[in-house]
Amino acid sequence: MNKYLAICKINLLNSLVYPTELVTRSAMILLFMWIFFQLWHITFVAAGSDLINGLSLHDTMWYLLLAETLELGRPRSARTISEQVKDGSIAYLLNKPYNFLLFQLSNGLGDSLPRMGILFLLGGALVWAMAGPPPDLVNWPFALIALVGAWLLHFFVNSLIGLSAFVVEEVAPFEWLYQKLVFILGGMLIPLDFYPVWLQTIAKSLPFAYMMYGPARLFVQSSLSLFPQILFGQLLWLVVLGGLLILVFSRGMKRLAINGG
Amino acid sequence: MLRELKFLLSLFKTNLAAAMEYRVAFISQSIGMILNDAVYFIVWIIFFDRFPSIRGWQLPDMFIVFGIAASAFGLAGLLFGNAFNLGEIIVNGRLDYYLSFPRPTLLHVLASRVVPSSFGDFLYGFISYSASGQFSLDGLGRFFVGVCLAMTVFLAFLVLVQSLAFWMGTGGVFSSMAINAIITFAIYPITLFNQSAKVILFLVIPAAFMGAVPAGFVKAFSWSTLGLMLIGAAGFMLFAILVFQIGLKRYESGSAIQIEV
Numbered sequence: 186m187n188k189y190l191a192i193c194k195i196n197l198l199n200s201l202v203y204p205t206e207l208v209t210r211s212a213m214i215l216l217f218m219w220i221f222f223q224l225w226h227i228t229f230v231a232a233g234s235d236l237i238n239g240l241s242l243h244d245t246m247w248y249l250l251l252a253e254t255l256e257l258g259r260p261r262s263a264r265t266i267s268e269q270v271k272d273g274s275i276a277y278l279l280n281k282p283y284n285f286l287l288f289q290l291s292n293g294l295g296d297s298l299p300r301m302g303i304l305f306l307l308g309g310a311l312v313w314a315m316a317g318p319p320p321d322l323v324n325w326p327f328a329l330i331a332l333v334g335a336w337l338l339h340f341f342v343n344s345l346i347g348l349s350a351f352v353v354e355e356v357a358p359f360e361w362l363y364q365k366l367v368f369i370l371g372g373m374l375i376p377l378d379f380y381p382v383w384l385q386t387i388a389k390s391l392p393f394a395y396m397m398y399g400p401a402r403l404f405v406q407s408s409l410s411l412f413p414q415i416l417f418g419q420l421l422w423l424v425v426l427g428g429l430l431i432l433v434f435s436r437g438m439k440r441l442a443i444n445g446g
Numbered sequence: 447m448l449r450e451l452k453f454l455l456s457l458f459k460t461n462l463a464a465a466m467e468y469r470v471a472f473i474s475q476s477i478g479m480i481l482n483d484a485v486y487f488i489v490w491i492i493f494f495d496r497f498p499s500i501r502g503w504q505l506p507d508m509f510i511v512f513g514i515a516a517s518a519f520g521l522a523g524l525l526f527g528n529a530f531n532l533g534e535i536i537v538n539g540r541l542d543y544y545l546s547f548p549r550p551t552l553l554h555v556l557a558s559r560v561v562p563s564s565f566g567d568f569l570y571g572f573i574s575y576s577a578s579g580q581f582s583l584d585g586l587g588r589f590f591v592g593v594c595l596a597m598t599v600f601l602a603f604l605v606l607v608q609s610l611a612f613w614m615g616t617g618g619v620f621s622s623m624a625i626n627a628i629i630t631f632a633i634y635p636i637t638l639f640n641q642s643a644k645v646i647l648f649l650v651i652p653a654a655f656m657g658a659v660p661a662g663f664v665k666a667f668s669w670s671t672l673g674l675m676l677i678g679a680a681g682f683m684l685f686a687i688l689v690f691q692i693g694l695k696r697y698e699s700g701s702a703i704q705i706e707v
Binding site: 209210212213216217220223224227228231232353354355357358359361362364365366368369374375379380381384 | 468470471474475477478479481482485486488489492493495496497499500501563622623626627630631634635637638639643
């Protein structure tokens with residue numbers, strides 16, 4: 186365990202070497218949150234109501250902030266792993282005294298933590314100014330637990346996409362499609378509560394809702410019935426996707442052909 | 447002028463041939479991008495199904511705006527693929543190769559690469575316009591004119607932002623921010639924004655010239671709209687070329703050996 190914590194720490198410190206670049210990259214969230222506010226402010230005015238399906242403009246904005254933080258801060262293991270497979274550098278990682286997947290997880294965590302922190306702080310400051318103070322502190326622990334589960338789900342799916350490089354030449358189309366499915370079925374751009382009921386049912390039976398909607402919803406309106414639902418859904422999909430990842434990795438290792446040079 | 451056009455044509459043919467060398471990857475990326483764009487657009491279908499009009503802006507308008515932005519983005523990637531990483535080329539000293547040729551440096555740099563997935567974006571734009579419910583043959587002609595002028599503004603903006611690398615010594619950060627900024631603003635309804643924001647969208651981040659203005663031209667011909675688009679495209683492009691040339695005087699050659707294949 187110590188070695189994985191060390192890997193995470195090294196990557197975290199690496200991310201902080203150029204703080205100006207980290208902050209500049211994270212400033213994109215200001216643009217997104219500002220546009221979201223323009224859109225939803227006008228939408229709520231047009232709807233003629235302070236609440237739409239139980240969410241106020243304040244709730245919607247803080248929901249979107251957490252969703253956007255998760256989207257911009259999620260692990261990019263798909264790109265990393267596929268490049269390592271395609272250029273053969275995976276060979277140098279496989280003969281090291283650590284588990285390849287846990288190595289990627291530690292790396293990804295070290296990269297995501299400072300990014301998500303800065304994103305939340307910058308975006309949060311703007312949303313506070315536009316829509317009001319953050320949600321009740323009592324929601325935060327539930328959202329944080331769900332955030333961890335969501336991050337892991339993203340890692341598992343991204344790693345599966347990266348490992349598809351064993352089979353396909355180019356993984357980018359899978360990455361794009363996955364991202365868009367998270368946008369739609371994860372409620373990243375529009376809270377799932379605003380969807381037609383039939384689409385909400387479909388979305389909540391798939392893992393994407395637990396990658397995005399779950400933690401964001403708990404952040405704005407936590408409840409003793411919602412939290413166990415989200416947690417159970419995340420645990421179920423963690424087992425399914427985690428098992429699939431281990432299976433695909435072990436099959437991929439059997440297919441691996443490394444050419445010398 | 448004719449010589450430069452012949453030169454451009456030769457470059458395009460060579461780049462396309464190089465991209466088609468990996469035919470499966472080219473086709474899969476193009477199809478993947480069409481799917482990516484289509485799935486992304488579903489968000490707007492869900493939104494306008496729930497909220498039919500945003501200050502007069504409706505779903506058919508989104509089809510056209512999205513189509514213009516997608517095709518303009520795609521055309522830029524197909525014809526001038528290095529526009530997306532001009533900053534890195536400057537920072538890494540890779541302009542040396544282009545400076546040694548008796549050809550306009552900026553034109554040569556920009557036109558030396560094809561982004562394979564851009565073909566999918568380019569095609570999708572036409573699909574989106576066809577699905578808008580406002581398709582007509584003369585509208586298609588105006589759509590193509592709008593796409594060409596929107597592409598010109600987009601290219602000019604990318605060149606402008608990335609030319610900052612001559613002064614700031616950093617390339618990638620501003621490139622991705624610039625692309626995100628202009629695309630994000632271009633595909634959101636312009637009716638969301640107040641007058642001061644619209645000034646920014648016309649003069650600073652010219653997203654209006656990449657989305658709303660050409661979309662209006664597609665819906666109905668107007669000499670004033672055409673004039674505005676031509677002035678916007680010419681003005682931004684001339685300014686971008688000027689800034690690049692001024693920056694080029696500060697350029698210092700790197701000592702790396704560069705091979706272009």
